[in-house]
Amino acid sequence: MSITVRAAAKINLHLGVGRARDDGFHPLDTVYQAIGIHDDLSLADAGDLTLTTLVADHIDPAVVPDGSDNIVLRAARLLAERSGRKPTGAFEVRKDIPVAGGMAGGSADAAAALVACDRLWGLGTPDDDLLAMAAELGSDIPFSLVGGTARGVGRGELVTPVDDRGAWWWVAVPAPVGLSTPVVYRHFDTMRPDAPEVPAPADALLAALASGEPVRLARALHNDLQEPAIDLRPELGELIALGEAEGALRGIVSGSGPTVVFLCDSAEGARETAASLAGAGHEVVLTATGPVAGAHVVA
Numbered sequence: 430m431s432i433t434v435r436a437a438a439k440i441n442l443h444l445g446v447g448r449a450r451d452d453g454f455h456p457l458d459t460v461y462q463a464i465g466i467h468d469d470l471s472l473a474d475a476g477d478l479t480l481t482t483l484v485a486d487h488i489d490p491a492v493v494p495d496g497s498d499n500i501v502l503r504a505a506r507l508l509a510e511r512s513g514r515k516p517t518g519a520f521e522v523r524k525d526i527p528v529a530g531g532m533a534g535g536s537a538d539a540a541a542a543l544v545a546c547d548r549l550w551g552l553g554t555p556d557d558d559l560l561a562m563a564a565e566l567g568s569d570i571p572f573s574l575v576g577g578t579a580r581g582v583g584r585g586e587l588v589t590p591v592d593d594r595g596a597w598w599w600v601a602v603p604a605p606v607g608l609s610t611p612v613v614y615r616h617f618d619t620m621r622p623d624a625p626e627v628p629a630p631a632d633a634l635l636a637a638l639a640s641g642e643p644v645r646l647a648r649a650l651h652n653d654l655q656e657p658a659i660d661l662r663p664e665l666g667e668l669i670a671l672g673e674a675e676g677a678l679r680g681i682v683s684g685s686g687p688t689v690v691f692l693c694d695s696a697e698g699a700r701e702t703a704a705s706l707a708g709a710g711h712e713v714v715l716t717a718t719g720p721v722a723g724a725h726v727v728a
């Protein structure tokens with residue numbers, strides 16, 4: 430028997446970051462959206478636990494760990510341990526989500542692995558237990574299970590769906606070389622020694638989502654990690670300016686970067702912006718709509 434689970438990339442429409450907590454994590458007030466760029470993970474019955482990764486043309490296979498460091502195997506081992514069984518199965522992951530791009534690609538795979546193992550192993554794990562295991566594995570992973578559009582607080586792991594009346598069009602431009610999330614957070618600490626204990630609230634963004642109006646959403650997009658990401662990679666600032674000059678309503682760094690996402694007013698607008706950016710020499714330009722579902726079984 431085998432099962433296939435699809436998991437989506439995320440972007441942060443609002444990312445308010447507070448001063449680092451005693452455990453080193455930063456308190457967040459964020460609004461995530463799952464968008465239509467996804468990884469597919471298949472799991473087939475097997476006596477051992479194995480993993481094969483296949484990557485889209487725009488991903489360098491060398492940047493995806495294929496050994497036990499891969500978060501897919503860590504997720505499988507955690508669920509097996511908690512349910513008192515041996516972790517078994519042959520995983521195949523097809524990656525389309527940029528790696529170390531600020532789009533939670535590894536988190537999507539971990540969420541997909543939890544769902545696939547739970548189903549193939551016939552565990553019927555309660556949702557709250559899966560969400561707790563997801564949070565242990567990484568701050569973004571509970572959202573990758575839930576999908577749609579949701580607010581995240583705590584270190585990002587406490588997720589609640591929010592009212593979103595839009596069908597939004599995005600253009601995503603990944604960078605050839607990824608950025609490390611902890612490095613960007615540390616750079617935030619250096620640049621913002623005055624960061625507030627309580628992160629910037631998402632109220633304006635939540636109101637814009639409920640309105641369904643792209644121009645209003647464009648105005649409300651906010652990312653406290655954008656400044657440190659641009660300071661580490663100044664070309665991201667130039668890319669944002671270019672996309673906005675080419676018709677996007679607004680460009681913003683996705684999470685900790687370096688992927689830049691552009692909100693467009695329509696499918697046509699997204700196609701035009703994508704074509705202009707590709708024409709300007711950006712080799713990888715992806716178009717996607719959001720919100721889409723969290724990790725779910727497709728076959």
Ligand SMILES: C[C@](O)(CO)[C@H](O)COP(=O)(O)OP(=O)(O)OC[C@H]1O[C@@H](n2ccc(N)nc2=O)[C@H](O)[C@@H]1O
Nearest residue numbers: 453454455457567568569570584585610611614684685
């Ligand atoms: C930048 C975001 O993608 C925005 O959604 C996330 O905050 C990152 O989430 P993630 O990659 O799932 O992060 P984790 O795997 O939990 O943590 C990786 C590292 O990121 C930093 N980290 C992460 C989340 C958080 N709220 N504060 C942090 O400082 C810490 O240095 C941590 O060691």
Ligand SMILES: Nc1ncnc2c1ncn2[C@@H]1O[C@H](COP(=O)(O)OP(=O)(O)OP(=O)(O)O)[C@@H](O)[C@H]1O
Nearest residue numbers: 499500528529530531532533534535536538569610
């Ligand atoms: N299945 C996986 N896919 C991608 N990267 C993985 C995977 N498993 C482990 N990794 C490691 O995790 C690192 C971060 O990868 P990921 O693509 O999740 O970053 P990200 O999109 O920036 O994450 P986030 O947005 O959650 O901060 C990679 O550099 C890689 O070494």
